[in-house]
Amino acid sequence: MRIEDRELVAQVCATRAGLKVDPEKAYLLESRLGPVARREGFASIDDLIDSLRTRAEERLVWGVVEAMAFRETSFFRDRAPFEAFRDHILPALARQREGQPIRIWSAACGSGQEVYSLAMMVDEQEETPPGVKVELFASDISERALEKAQSGLYTQFEVQRGLPIRQLVRHFDKAEDMWVISPRIRQTVRWRRVNLLSDLGGVGPFDAIFCRHALPLMVEAVRPKVLKGLAGALAPDGFLMLGEDEAPEGADEALQPVAGQPGVYARNPAFRVAA
Amino acid sequence: MKTCLVVDDSRVIRKVARRILEDIGFDIAEAGDGMEALAWCRATMPDAILLDWNMPIMTGIEFLRQLRQEAGGDRPTVVFCTVETDLERIREALDAGADEYIMKPFDGDIIASKLAAAGLT
Numbered sequence: 452m453r454i455e456d457r458e459l460v461a462q463v464c465a466t467r468a469g470l471k472v473d474p475e476k477a478y479l480l481e482s483r484l485g486p487v488a489r490r491e492g493f494a495s496i497d498d499l500i501d502s503l504r505t506r507a508e509e510r511l512v513w514g515v516v517e518a519m520a521f522r523e524t525s526f527f528r529d530r531a532p533f534e535a536f537r538d539h540i541l542p543a544l545a546r547q548r549e550g551q552p553i554r555i556w557s558a559a560c561g562s563g564q565e566v567y568s569l570a571m572m573v574d575e576q577e578e579t580p581p582g583v584k585v586e587l588f589a590s591d592i593s594e595r596a597l598e599k600a601q602s603g604l605y606t607q608f609e610v611q612r613g614l615p616i617r618q619l620v621r622h623f624d625k626a627e628d629m630w631v632i633s634p635r636i637r638q639t640v641r642w643r644r645v646n647l648l649s650d651l652g653g654v655g656p657f658d659a660i661f662c663r664h665a666l667p668l669m670v671e672a673v674r675p676k677v678l679k680g681l682a683g684a685l686a687p688d689g690f691l692m693l694g695e696d697e698a699p700e701g702a703d704e705a706l707q708p709v710a711g712q713p714g715v716y717a718r719n720p721a722f723r724v725a726a
Numbered sequence: 727m728k729t730c731l732v733v734d735d736s737r738v739i740r741k742v743a744r745r746i747l748e749d750i751g752f753d754i755a756e757a758g759d760g761m762e763a764l765a766w767c768r769a770t771m772p773d774a775i776l777l778d779w780n781m782p783i784m785t786g787i788e789f790l791r792q793l794r795q796e797a798g799g800d801r802p803t804v805v806f807c808t809v810e811t812d813l814e815r816i817r818e819a820l821d822a823g824a825d826e827y828i829m830k831p832f833d834g835d836i837i838a839s840k841l842a843a844a845g846l847t
Contacts, residue, residue: 530842607811607829611836615843616827620816 452481456500460484460515463503467516468592469648469673483518490514517593522668524561525612527568532663532692535712537572540690544658545583547688552584556657558647558681559665560589563600564609569661570636571622588657590645601642603632648673651680658686663694663714675701682706683724691716727753728846729770733763733786734778734807743776743807746834750847760784764792771798774846779808779815787822794823803844807832
């Protein structure tokens, strides 16, 4: 790929999805865009980019953006935030909601491991007071990521990254060379395509939003807007879970850290959601 | 430094596992079958054992059942590392006292992830 083609892809990804793509990473772009070119019937990536430049059909634009947005993740990534959520935040929400459903959103769910980790955790939560119902929602900008996530199918490598063996035995079945999560867990999640840059109006309210390791993949200029959008999608007493090394830079008026919980933020009471 | 006994009849697997585990910070010992591993454990009980299933003389599952009967044999964290991938086999290993289970092929991330899940790192 020529450098001007890679720069075009970076610009399209930034404009449409706020996605940060380094045009210097030729191998990454080519490995992601090769399958898009084949799927769309182009003889080469160069032909795909020519069409992107000259015709800019929406389907093609989003095929490129989604291919660049696709990211693998792992079950119980970083582990500690899940344990903190299970041990402190979920019980607190259960007390506050007094029987109302607790709504949790995995906002950039990728291939689904995060939301299924939450689903398994909730399923195993013996201390959740009787009658407390947890509703799980998951979204991603990539339709292909959502398709993979909804299938609940994972490779042997994927189920061995972060997933304790007892949870594999409890919640998965073998499907030839793959592993499939049980229908009982899969059916607890509702899915939707969401572009965090443009689709947050009217979303929510959620009692907890997980948006971990997604913001660093976005261009810096859009992060405050996304963070404010996420804050607006929180219930007034809800929690936003970011990666432990992420901070809501540029959105201090919307979010404030929760003491003793790295990566956990609460909506600032003074923050007013834009109409 | 924590010690890990790598039990596998393949010298190549032992060498690969040794390199990965040393990078994580373990002191490594090796055994080529269950009987040799049992003798090692009776002399010095390790903190962790990475255990193959199919080996000559004494298999991994036979070793594990025997180990858990030994004095101090409940202490090591035992992680099976085997080509056996059927759910029934995994359940059998857990019932015998395994703490974690790795399906070959593996890499450094998987070993690190499994040892973390077992509370060892």
